[in-house]
Amino acid sequence: MTQAPTQEREPVEGTCPRCGAPELRRYPVNSEGGWFEVVKCQRCLCSVSREHGPRLGPIQLLSDLL
Numbered sequence: 001m002t003q004a005p006t007q008e009r010e011p012v013e014g015t016c017p018r019c020g021a022p023e024l025r026r027y028p029v030n031s032e033g034g035w036f037e038v039v040k041c042q043r044c045l046c047s048v049s050r051e052h053g054p055r056l057g058p059i060q061l062l063s064d065l066l
Contacts, residue, residue: 007058009042016041017048024048028057 009025016024021043029038035057039048054060 012039012048014048016044016046018046019044028053030057 007027009027012024012026014024015022019041021041023042024039025042026037026039029036033052035053035055036050037053038050040046041048
């Protein structure tokens with residue numbers, strides 16, 4: 001049986017402005033505007049921040065490292 005891919009969610013200090021939970025995480029998401037780095041509450045899914053991310057999201061080309 002194969003496992004579904006998962007995305008690491010980096011813990012962020014602070015509390016949710018909506019529910020007060022200390023469960024904030026940063027991770028990339030893809031939406032209608034492209035890739036974004038978001039910080040969201042893992043309890044109520046409130047978006048705390050949303051910034052444009054890399055063009056290909058979590059995929060990093062070797063040419064980008066040169």
